[in-house]
Amino acid sequence: MLVSAKEMLQKARDGKYAVGQFNINNLEWTKAILLTAQENNSPVILGVSEGAGKYMAGYKTVVGMVNGMLEELNITVPVALHLDHGSYEGAKECVAAGFSSIMFDGSHYPIEENVEKTKELVALANEKGLSIEAEVGSIGGEEDGVIGAGEVADPNECKRIADLGVTMLAAGIGNIHGKYPANWQGLNFDVLAEIQKLTAGMPLVLHGGTGIPEDMIKKAISLGVSKINVNTECQLSFAEATRTYIEAGKDLEGKGFDPRKLLAPGFNAIKETVKEKMELFGSVGKA
Ligand SMILES: [Zn+2]
Numbered sequence: 001m002l003v004s005a006k007e008m009l010q011k012a013r014d015g016k017y018a019v020g021q022f023n024i025n026n027l028e029w030t031k032a033i034l035l036t037a038q039e040n041n042s043p044v045i046l047g048v049s050e051g052a053g054k055y056m057a058g059y060k061t062v063v064g065m066v067n068g069m070l071e072e073l074n075i076t077v078p079v080a081l082h083l084d085h086g087s088y089e090g091a092k093e094c095v096a097a098g099f100s101s102i103m104f105d106g107s108h109y110p111i112e113e114n115v116e117k118t119k120e121l122v123a124l125a126n127e128k129g130l131s132i133e134a135e136v137g138s139i140g141g142e143e144d145g146v147i148g149a150g151e152v153a154d155p156n157e158c159k160r161i162a163d164l165g166v167t168m169l170a171a172g173i174g175n176i177h178g179k180y181p182a183n184w185q186g187l188n189f190d191v192l193a194e195i196q197k198l199t200a201g202m203p204l205v206l207h208g209g210t211g212i213p214e215d216m217i218k219k220a221i222s223l224g225v226s227k228i229n230v231n232t233e234c235q236l237s238f239a240e241a242t243r244t245y246i247e248a249g250k251d252l253e254g255k256g257f258d259p260r261k262l263l264a265p266g267f268n269a270i271k272e273t274v275k276e277k278m279e280l281f282g283s284v285g286k287a
Pocket residue numbers: 085177207208229
């Protein structure tokens with residue numbers, strides 16, 4: 001059964017480790033992540049962006065697939081199904097479809113509007129027993145495209161959003177979605193410490209986890225980051241393993257074109273990446 005992310009994240013915060021959010025794109029992705037979580041006795045959060053939800057034929061299809069797998073694969077570790085970077089409407093749709101966790105990303109709204117909409121969705125999530133993640137906007141040069149400082153939030157705005165009763169909070173601490181530029185200045189631990197102080201133990205979420213050095217990840221966890229989002233890295237390992245298989249001509253040998261064979265190397269590569277992340281985040285054995 002799907003669970004809210006609340007308890008697993010509070011335990012992670014208290015135990016100084018982080019739970020990985022791994023974004024899913026299809027059946028292979030979902031199965032690989034769930035099996036790896038079970039094998040490593042780790043709690044896990046399945047992330048679904050609005051685009052991926054659409055791709056997988058809608059939120060109800062996703063809920064049906066995930067619930068079916070939990071039962072048929074005998075998954076007993078805590079699993080949350082979470083909307084990633086949800087819009088106001090998308091968040092409501094996912095609540096109705098049976099997600100156990102939502103993110104409302106109001107970071108692009110002025111702070112007052114972000115507060116109003118987040119407040120409304122917190123009430124809805126509480127009513128249904130779901131966890132809710134909110135995001136605070138970044139200050140400074142986002143418009144310039146890629147900048148070395150990354151996304152940085154205002155700690156006082158973080159406090160305003162945290163005080164609304166959200167379960168976990170995403171705030172820029174110098175992280176970047178997608179590829180990190182050569183001039184990246186690293187995570188801003190001063191801002192992270194300030195946010196942690198002002199939000200009084202709120203589990204914090206680190207987005208854009210692909211490409212952050214391991215020592216910075218560990219330090220961020222020690223300063224209150226309890227959830228880390230992984231997306232691009234699984235896509236890269238899946239693509240690389242699939243490319244290797246095809247370039248070796250394996251799809252032309254025997255029944256190598258069978259999707260169950262063709263997609264197997266990518267499936268295994270996702271499992272390997274997820275396991276590495278769970279070990280790095282410290283969530284192995286914490287289910
Ligand atoms: Zn994100």
